[in-house]
Amino acid sequence: MNKELIVRSSSDIVDFALLKDGKLIELHKDEEDNNFAVGDIFIAKIRKVMPGLNAAFVNVGYEKDGFLHYHDLGPQLPSLMKFIKRVSTGKLRDYTLKDFLMEKDLDKHGKIANAIKSNQSILVQVVKEPISTKGPRISSELSIAGRYIVLVPFSNRISISQKIESQEEKDRLKRLVKSITPKGFGVIIRTVAEGKKVAELDSDLQNLLNRWTAMCKKLYKAHHPTKVLGEMNKASSILRDIFNDSFSNITVDDEELYIQVKDYVQQIAPKKESIVKHYKNGVPIFEKFGIERQIKTSFGRTVSMARGAYLVIEHTEALHVVDVNSGNRSNKEKSQEDTALEVNMISAQEIARQLRLRDMGGIIVIDFIDMGRAENRKKLYNYLRDEMKDDKAKHKILPPSKFGLVQITRQRVRPERNIKTKEENPNQIGGAEIEAPIKVVERINQDLERIFKKDYKKITLNAHPFIAAFLTKGFPSPRSKWFFEHKKWVKVLPRDAYTYLEYHFFDKDGNKIK
Numbered sequence: 001m002n003k004e005l006i007v008r009s010s011s012d013i014v015d016f017a018l019l020k021d022g023k024l025i026e027l028h029k030d031e032e033d034n035n036f037a038v039g040d041i042f043i044a045k046i047r048k049v050m051p052g053l054n055a056a057f058v059n060v061g062y063e064k065d066g067f068l069h070y071h072d073l074g075p076q077l078p079s080l081m082k083f084i085k086r087v088s089t090g091k092l093r094d095y096t097l098k099d100f101l102m103e104k105d106l107d108k109h110g111k112i113a114n115a116i117k118s119n120q121s122i123l124v125q126v127v128k129e130p131i132s133t134k135g136p137r138i139s140s141e142l143s144i145a146g147r148y149i150v151l152v153p154f155s156n157r158i159s160i161s162q163k164i165e166s167q168e169e170k171d172r173l174k175r176l177v178k179s180i181t182p183k184g185f186g187v188i189i190r191t192v193a194e195g196k197k198v199a200e201l202d203s204d205l206q207n208l209l210n211r212w213t214a215m216c217k218k219l220y221k222a223h224h225p226t227k228v229l230g231e232m233n234k235a236s237s238i239l240r241d242i243f244n245d246s247f248s249n250i251t252v253d254d255e256e257l258y259i260q261v262k263d264y265v266q267q268i269a270p271k272k273e274s275i276v277k278h279y280k281n282g283v284p285i286f287e288k289f290g291i292e293r294q295i296k297t298s299f300g301r302t303v304s305m306a307r308g309a310y311l312v313i314e315h316t317e318a319l320h321v322v323d324v325n326s327g328n329r330s331n332k333e334k335s336q337e338d339t340a341l342e343v344n345m346i347s348a349q350e351i352a353r354q355l356r357l358r359d360m361g362g363i364i365v366i367d368f369i370d371m372g373r374a375e376n377r378k379k380l381y382n383y384l385r386d387e388m389k390d391d392k393a394k395h396k397i398l399p400p401s402k403f404g405l406v407q408i409t410r411q412r413v414r415p416e417r418n419i420k421t422k423e424e425n426p427n428q429i430g431g432a433e434i435e436a437p438i439k440v441v442e443r444i445n446q447d448l449e450r451i452f453k454k455d456y457k458k459i460t461l462n463a464h465p466f467i468a469a470f471l472t473k474g475f476p477s478p479r480s481k482w483f484f485e486h487k488k489w490v491k492v493l494p495r496d497a498y499t500y501l502e503y504h505f506f507d508k509d510g511n512k513i514k
Contacts, residue, residue: 015027043226073141076141077116461503
């Protein structure tokens, strides 16, 4: 398995494409004006306490106030509030917490009105970016993420990632981290810490403590609201969270960003520094690596898959709905049950990719093709779980219901990635839109792959004039590529009566090929 990170930079936006064996699996965007990224910490004032919601609204500088629920206050809130008050007034200059007297922990089942009051100063961290009409979701249980560990102030717990399976390794890491963690701080050990030596863990810890100290220095007489600790730039944060030995290539088209990325990789994995490359070709970087085509064909309402199957993805305010269709695929299976299982397995793989690619969060309901056998339903459920193992977002998958529906909840921390795949219809006036030609061509290519495997002497394709022109004009045209690859010539005939997305294949006798 080879992973590649392709970075495209423009004046104020940086796009990050993560490829796995050449296939696009994640797409991120870093915008300069995004002041409320997950992980940012603000010194802010509580605007209004809402006992009915057991929550408060906090002014963090966004047009809508941040939402702070009682359960997001964290048990160490009294210690945090005492610390903020003393640091803000200049009474406390030692930020190490070694001599700081902790307050009694907050009651887990208490009321927000007894914990905080309006106009109080509070440190809050963004845990969910502003989405739709809602302001950011915030927490006062602070954490500062590093490469191998996460630093948690006012805590004494050493926690460890559940993805580390070896109990012996868990015990080793806990023992090492406990020996280097200063008083007043807790630590969460991340999955990538597995196998690391104490020197690497200590270096990461010292870096996080330096960031904590720099943040505390900003609190003295700070204006409210003020961002006192920002997440590192997007390139570094992505590499911090996903970089591992399976990366074979990191390509950046901007020289300044290239130097930043190279420096960061040199810090976290010196042996991998050589995989960072500066792209200087005249062809746009996303075109060169085939990402633009994958974006066009992967977003939108319908998603084509192998062997004619396709997904229909609908979005509502409450949930996302995915419908699985077998399409016009050739049936080589012995029974309807086997066909349903095969299409469902192909779909499960694509759905796991789509959830990461679009960053779909909240409730997702998938209508797989009905299967009669319990063992097949279990096989599908286990396969979907395995495909989603690499997904960093917290998620839970329920087994198929009696109606054959699979329900997934996936953590939503930022707006869903939505890319427009429709273009203006030149046939109509008044804003009507149609699917981009490349999306239709992708489906034609898939059908042709299937048809070429059969022994047809002559193949004719009837399509809308726009699509026919797209397939035949220029050199090499898509039709020429078919000929060079399969040694079979396809006659393409424009049909004015066809709708834009309609096309059909015919054999030498004029019979429709299904």
